[in-house]
Amino acid sequence: MAALPKRRDLGFVLLTGGVGLSVVLVVAAIAFELVRQSQLSIAKFGLSFWTNGIWDPVSGEFGARPFIWGTLYSSVLALLLATPISLGIAMFLSELCPQRMRQPLIFLTELLAAIPSIVYGLWGIFVLVPAVRAVQTAFPDFLRQLPLFTGPTAGIGMMSAVLILAVMVIPFTSAVAREVLKSVPVAQREAAYALGATQWEAIRAALFYARTGIIGAVMLGFGRALGETMAVTMVIGNNPQISLSLFQPQYTMAAVLANEFTEAADELYLHALIEVGLVLFVITLLVNGASRLLIWSMNRPPRARKVEPVAAPLGEAA
Amino acid sequence: MNRDAYRRAKSTVIVWLCGLAVVIALLPLAFILFFVVSQGVLSLNLGFFTNLPVPVGETGGGMANAIVGTLILIGLGGLFAVPIGVISGIYAAEFAGTKLATAVQFAADTLNGVPSIVIGVFVYGVAVLPFKQFSAFAGGVALGVMMIPIITRTTEELLKLVPVSLREGALALGATRGWATLTVVLPAAAPGIITGIVLALARIAGETAPLLFTAFNNRFLSVRLDQPISSLTVQVFTYAISPYEDWHRQAWAGALVLVTLVLLCSVLARVATRRLERLQTGQ
Numbered sequence: 001m002a003a004l005p006k007r008r009d010l011g012f013v014l015l016t017g018g019v020g021l022s023v024v025l026v027v028a029a030i031a032f033e034l035v036r037q038s039q040l041s042i043a044k045f046g047l048s049f050w051t052n053g054i055w056d057p058v059s060g061e062f063g064a065r066p067f068i069w070g071t072l073y074s075s076v077l078a079l080l081l082a083t084p085i086s087l088g089i090a091m092f093l094s095e096l097c098p099q100r101m102r103q104p105l106i107f108l109t110e111l112l113a114a115i116p117s118i119v120y121g122l123w124g125i126f127v128l129v130p131a132v133r134a135v136q137t138a139f140p141d142f143l144r145q146l147p148l149f150t151g152p153t154a155g156i157g158m159m160s161a162v163l164i165l166a167v168m169v170i171p172f173t174s175a176v177a178r179e180v181l182k183s184v185p186v187a188q189r190e191a192a193y194a195l196g197a198t199q200w201e202a203i204r205a206a207l208f209y210a211r212t213g214i215i216g217a218v219m220l221g222f223g224r225a226l227g228e229t230m231a232v233t234m235v236i237g238n239n240p241q242i243s244l245s246l247f248q249p250q251y252t253m254a255a256v257l258a259n260e261f262t263e264a265a266d267e268l269y270l271h272a273l274i275e276v277g278l279v280l281f282v283i284t285l286l287v288n289g290a291s292r293l294l295i296w297s298m299n300r301p302p303r304a305r306k307v308e309p310v311a312a313p314l315g316e317a318a
Numbered sequence: 319m320n321r322d323a324y325r326r327a328k329s330t331v332i333v334w335l336c337g338l339a340v341v342i343a344l345l346p347l348a349f350i351l352f353f354v355v356s357q358g359v360l361s362l363n364l365g366f367f368t369n370l371p372v373p374v375g376e377t378g379g380g381m382a383n384a385i386v387g388t389l390i391l392i393g394l395g396g397l398f399a400v401p402i403g404v405i406s407g408i409y410a411a412e413f414a415g416t417k418l419a420t421a422v423q424f425a426a427d428t429l430n431g432v433p434s435i436v437i438g439v440f441v442y443g444v445a446v447l448p449f450k451q452f453s454a455f456a457g458g459v460a461l462g463v464m465m466i467p468i469i470t471r472t473t474e475e476l477l478k479l480v481p482v483s484l485r486e487g488a489l490a491l492g493a494t495r496g497w498a499t500l501t502v503v504l505p506a507a508a509p510g511i512i513t514g515i516v517l518a519l520a521r522i523a524g525e526t527a528p529l530l531f532t533a534f535n536n537r538f539l540s541v542r543l544d545q546p547i548s549s550l551t552v553q554v555f556t557y558a559i560s561p562y563e564d565w566h567r568q569a570w571a572g573a574l575v576l577v578t579l580v581l582l583c584s585v586l587a588r589v590a591t592r593r594l595e596r597l598q599t600g601q
Contacts, residue, residue, distance in 0.1 A: 012496025016409035020422040023406045023466060027425045030432065033443040088339025096333055105340060107588060112347050114580050116524025118551045119573045122558045123350045126357075126566070167346045174343070198329035227433025229527040230555065254435045254527070261439070261531045277439040281432065288431035 030281065038275035040268050049275060055240045057260075062272035064253070064279055066240035071252040071280070073244075074158060074232065075225035078165035083218050086170050087207075090177035090217075095189075095203050106178075113171035121234035124164045129155040129235055132163070136247055151247035154237070159246040161236040165225050173221035180213030180298055181206060216294030223288040227280065229254040253280040351577070358574025361567040366575075371537055371553075374562050381572055383539040384553040387454070390541060391533060391549055392523050394458025399465035400515060406466075407473025407511075412499060414478070422470065430467040437463050438528040446532055454540070454547035457533025461522050468521070472514030476507040509594055513587045520583030524576055526551035550576055 035042070041049065041062060052063020093106055133155025143149050151157070184206045192202035207214065237249020238259055253276050264270040369380030406422050413419045437460055445456035480503050488498035504511075526549075534546040535556060550572050557569035 009495045012494065012499070013413075016405050016412065017418055019402055019405040020409035020418055022402060023429070023470060024418075024421050024425040026463060026466070027428050027432075029444070030429075030436070030440045033440050034436070037439075037443045037447075085339045085342055088336040089343055092333075092336035092340050096336055107584075108344055108347065109340070111581070111584065112343065114521065114524075114584050115347075115350060116526070116551065116573075116576050116580065118524065118526045118554050118558075119350065119354060119577055122554060122569055122573050123353055125558055127349070127353055167343070170343050198325050200329035200332040201325070203332075223431050227431075227435065229433065229435040230551075234555075234559065254433055257435050257439060258527060258530055261442070262534070274439055274443070277436050281436050284431055284433055284436075285428065288428065292427055 034274060034278040034281055038271045038278050040271035041275040042271075044268065045272075049272075050279065053242060055256075057264075057269050060266075060268055062268070062275075064272075064276050066242050067251055067253040067256050067276055068279065068283075069242045070158075070236070070240075070250040071226055071254070071283075073250070074161045074165055074236065074252060075222055077158070077162040077246075078169055078225050079218060079222055081162065081166035082169040082173060082221060085166075086173035086217070086221065087177055087214070089170070089174040090181055091203055091207075093174075094178045094181040095206070096199065109171050109174060111171075112167065113175075117168070117228065117230040120164055120168060120231035124160060124231055124235040128164060129160050131155075132157075132160045147244045148246055151243070151245045152249075153247060154249070156235060156237040157247050157249045158236065158243075161232045161250075161252075162246070164231050164235060165228055168228060168231065169221040169225050172224050173217050176217035176220050176295065177214055180210045180217055180295065183213070183298060184209050210298060212294045213298030216291045216296075216298065219287055219291035219294065223284050223291060226284050226287060227254060229258050233258045253277075354570065354573050354577050357567070357570035358577075360570070362571040362574055366568070366571050370539060374565070377564055379564075379568065381548075381550065381553055381568065381575075383536060384548040384550045384572065385575070386539060386541065387533070387536070387548040388523055388550045390454055390543075390547060391457045391461055391529070392519050394454065394543070395461030395465055395522055396515070396519055398459060398462030399469055399518075402462075403466045403469025403515075404473050404511065407470040408477065408499060408504070410470065410474040411477035412495070423474070426467040426470040429463070430471070433527075434464060434525055435527040435530075438530060438532055441528065441532045449544075451544065452532065452534035452546040453544050454533055455543045457529050457547060457549070458543075460528035460532045461525060464525060464528060465518050465522050468518040469511075469515060472518070473507070473511050476510040476514070477503060479510075480506045509590065513590045513594075516583055517587045520580045524551060524580055526555055530555075 045052065045062060049062065049064055050068065051065055052061070053065045054061050054063050055066060056062070089109060093102060093109075097105060133153060136153035136155065136159070139149060139153070188206060188209055189202050192205045197205065232252055233255040236252060236255060238251050238255055239249040240251045240256070241248065243250060257273060257277055257280075261270075261273055264273055365378055366380040367385060368382050369378060370383055371381065372379035406426070410419045410422045410426075441456055441460040441463065445459050446452055484506060485498055485503050488502040489495070493501070529549050529552050533549060533552070535552050536546045536548045540547050554569045554572040554576070557565040557572070560566070
């Protein structure tokens with residue numbers, strides 16, 4: 001429909017388009033700059049940077065594996081906790097909740113996302129960590145033998161990080177899941193009820209209908225968890241080791257950047273840190289891209305119907 | 319018959335579990351607010367707002383430098399991000415469907431998903447390294463980059479909500495597309511866009527990670543853009559991980575100021591949006 005802009009609109013198009021283009025360029029510049037500033041490390045370590053488990057600034061050997069592990073492990077565990085809760089919230093708020101409670105509850109769950117990360121961290125250090133320490137000390141000995149629960153009972157460590165991440169992810173996942181559920185046609189639910197479904201069976205049908213979008217919502221939360229910095233830095237213990245244990249202090253990519261960036265004395269150290277940022281950038285880009293693709297495919301008509309329109313006017317297809 | 323009872327019982331249990339999920343999520347919110355308020359008020363006094371930090375061992379220090387710093391930083395961030403965000407949002411809405419508009423939307427979403435610490439690393443490369451100097455300017459750039467996608471998408475969404483008939487009316491009277499947007503469509507969406515900007519500023523005031531190695535920190539009151547500058551968030555971080563009781567207390571007070579700021583803006587924005595909705599539906 002939109003033909004070539006009239007001449008008198010040209011200025012408007014050029015101005016807004018130019019500024020719009022700058023947003024695209026910023027994203028490109030981030031990628032470019034991260035590669036450029038980490039070239040020393042990229043040249044020296046190549047792909048082994050991703051797999052090497054040793055991070056030793058003194059001897060100049062840098063591998064990001066402990067951080068990649070810490071980031072992925074903490075985020076996956078946080079998702080395991082947050083996903084059922086987020087979906088429960090989404091279902092409650094979009095399907096079950098009394099109309100009058102809906103808006104206030106939505107507002108409150110969104111407040112969780114409004115609280116600054118540093119405040120989560122502060123609360124984590126002084127309230128959550130001591131609580132986790134108490135739980136860990138009270139842990140029965142026979143469970144402490146399991147690889148999941150070995151290590152010190154310091155409170156600081158993977159468990160605290162996972163708990164705090166889970167809380168921080170909930171508002172994002174539940175908000176998107178709620179939107180996705182809202183886009184399920186009412187007819188779907190009415191049909192289920194008409195067939196005698198219970199409330200849960202009707203919701204299950206809606207969930208199934210919305211499954212790609214729901215997975216997208218979960219992945220969006222995953223993307224948030226991967227990049228979360230301050231709160232995790234303050235409670236995870238900052239120790240570059242790879243461990244399954246929830247009690248062990250570990251380290252994430254974002255946390256090592258926050259802690260060591262201003263201390264990086266030589267250039268190789270700095271470049272290695274920036275390459276950690278690059279790795280984090282690439283991983284979040286992939287996760288967020290996949291998530292958006294899924295949510296976006298939800299907003300399109302579900303499946304291409306085989307039924308042709310009776311008389312499609314020529315030239316109006318697509 | 320028995321099976322029906324089972325199905326109904328199962329449904330009831332799951333409905334209750336969903337309600338329980340809401341409670342589980344709101345518990346940490348209540349806990350955090352409770353601790354921030356109860357711990358924060360203990361050391362929140364006039365001196366906190368007017369004094370500079372004092373060396374360890376002395377009491378009575380405040381965060382005047384950090385409060386001024388945060389205001390300067392979000393001001394700078396807004397200065398960078400508001401024009402770029404609003405104008406690119408206008409493009410994305412006005413020319414929706416074109417390749418560039420799709421690219422702008424895609425870029426804004428991508429930028430929104432980039433971890434804040436990575437934005438810090440990026441700005442370190444473009445605004446700190448070349449000048450060999452941490453600076454308020456670099457911190458403002460970092461916050462601006464974080465705000466751009468929020469403002470772009472808000473502007474776009476709100477412009478799309480403006481009824482087409484308004485625009486068509488303007489065009490029918492002979493306005494150019496740009497003029498119609500500027501004088502008719504944009505004013506109709508302006509209250510919503512301003513609300514979105516306020517919300518974005520409040521969110522950005524709580525950011526720490528992108529400031530750690532751009533604005534860095536400053537023990538003194540500084541308003542110079544080419545010097546490191548303090549911010550509430552970085553100051554709270556520094557104090558929180560320190561081993562001193564007095565600093566911990568001040569960290570809580572700083573957190574209280576931050577949370578109050580963010581919550582106040584959220585509530586105001588919500589009230590404003592509600593009033594807008596009522597106005598629009600009342601027409």
